[in-house]
Amino acid sequence: MAEPSATTLLAGTAETTNRKNLLLLIQLRALAVLGQVVTILYAAFVLGITLPLVQLFVVLGALAGLNLLALLRYRITTGITSAELMMQLLLDVAALTMQLYLTGGATNPFISLYLLQVILAAVLLDRLAVWIVVAVATGCFILLSDTYRELVVPGGHGSAEGHGDRIFALHIQGMLISFVLAAILVVVFVGRIQRNLRARDAYVAELRQRFAEEDHVVRMGLLASGAAHELGTPLATLSVIMGDWQQMPAIASDPALSGELAEMQAELDRCKAIVSGILLSSGDMRGEGTVRTTLGRFLDETVAEWRLSRPVGRLDYQAKIEPDIPIVSDAAMKQVLANVLDNAREASPDFVGVTARRIGGDVVIGIRDAGPGFPEERLKSFGKPYNSSKNRPGSGLGLFLVVNVVRKLGGTVVAVNNPEGGATVRLTLPLRALALKDEDGSGA
Structure with a gap:
């Protein structure tokens, strides 16, 4: 099976991050609906402001239904595009516009919530999509300046000046609530979105490094x-x-x-x-020259062949592959083990230990020596090209190739210094990558 290209992996990473951010928008919208219900009920029954409650709750019901559809979309798909996030924000802008139209238009202090949608767009979307959201929000603001349903505010007793003071006081209170609400939502949700984006950037950097190494x-x-x-x-x-x-x-x-x-x-x-x-x-790792064998027999033969051609004082080999499985072996895998064994022998000519055991769906191979261990700087950059303490041309490529071949198979390579002295290089390989396949492609 062909491996995905760098472009495909990067696109998939962006869609996965968008999926996480969609969940944050869903949570934000749910809080917004709850907050609007409380605000409408407080304004109508505590402050005594006359509101079109039926129309407002119809808009809120539509917004809640939209949130349920977005949640369903989140659960049935693994990738969300940037265009979908833009549509979600535009729908939120539309719902806010309808609510503001019914509650005083641009005179409503909650009109500053448009800015929250713009901030979210600036964090989540690319430049063109951000400007689309800005243009739509600005157009809605301008529209609400002339077209809206006026609010009937109580407190008309006394002079006109006293009535104006009452309206102004309510407006200031609304602005305060709007500011506090927007500030809290920005801090909480934009912070979480930024963490998602930082995780994506770190993963993209790792992918680029991996592709550079594989090249x-x-x-x-x-x-x-x-x-x-x-x-x-x-x-x-x-x-x-x-x-x-x-x-x-x-x-x-x-x-x-x-x-x-x-x-x-x-x-x-x-x-x-x-x-x-x-x-x-030199061709495909699983290509020509492969041999059908079992995992236990492959390890036994590989270690025996290495022992015959390399003088070492003592070789301690133990393999517990139970139950054994049929696999396809090839020269690349033998070379991987030979490279690690050669490094152990160079560090410790008198002793090399090899253990292999099956743990769940993996085979774990540990190769240890009794040498001085890895310097701390080599452990930090283990598996990088030319990372070697040997002062000779081309040194440091063996373990680099080992790490990349094992990673191609979906495994990992870890190096540690042993408390009792020496070092251990541990290879973990998924059995599904080694198992012999039937003609129909299923495992044997």
């Missing part, structure tokens, strides 16, 4: 494949020449020369095997 791996793979092709011919020529030398009487009659030549031939065969492995794994 680095691809380039190195192409270089390695090209080098392997170039090395194939001279290695084959050397093999033929050494075979001819072994038949020469002067060499065949000299046990010392024959022994050295046999050792050279073995090392040459090993070089040819390494080149063949590079060519085998």
Whole structure:
């Protein structure tokens, strides 16, 4: 199955963040409906202001119904677009406009709540969508300046001046309530929206770093494949020449020369095997050259092959794969384990420990050594290219390749320093990525 592209993943991340923000808008709208119900009842029955209660509650009912539809949309979909968020805000602007029309228009102190919709748009939407919301809110404000239903405010006893003071006092109280309400909602909800956006930005940065590292791996793979092709011919020529030398009487009659030549031939065969492995794994990780086996047998054979070619004082190997499962093994996975084992052997030539066990749906492989452990700065940047304490060209790429191959399979690689000394590199691989597939694509 093809892996998703960077553009697809980034788009999916934006839609996931929009989904979280839609839930915040739903919660905000629910609070707004509740607050408006309380405000309308207080104004009508405590302050004695004559209000068109039926029409106002019809608008509130429509707003509550819209919220239920938005909640249903939130639950049945995994991705919400920016256009949908803009429509939600525009519907809120429309509902606020209808309520203000019925309650004094631009003279209503709660008209400043338009600013809350603009603030939410500025945080949630792109530039064009923000200006659309600003234009619609401004147009509604202008419309309400001339077209609205006047409020009938009690307190008309006494002089006209006293009546005006009463209206002005109510207007100031309304402005205060509107300000406090908007300030609280901005602090609470915009803060939560900002946290969602920061989490999205952090994830996007991680994705970009991952794609850059994988591109680095691809380039190195192409270089390695090209080098392997170039090395194939001279290695084959050397093999033929050494075979001819072994038949020469002067060499065949000299046990010392024959022994050295046999050792050279073995090392040459090993070089040819390494080149063949590079060519085998230079294509898809699950491509040609894969072998059907079981997980336990694959680990046993890989560790045994590594032990034969690398001198180490003591190898402590324990595998508990119960129940064992059929898998597809390939050169890439063998190279991953060999790289980690080689690093452990370099740090601790006298001891390397390997444990493998099945935990739920994962196989956890721990490779430990008795060396000095990882420096703190290397642990912080573990798996980054050229992150090595070895002062030689190209060092630090082995673990970088290990981390990327394991991550391609959906697993993780963690390095820790052991309390008793030495270090452990722990590979966690999901069994579904290794399990042998039937012809219909299902697991065996």
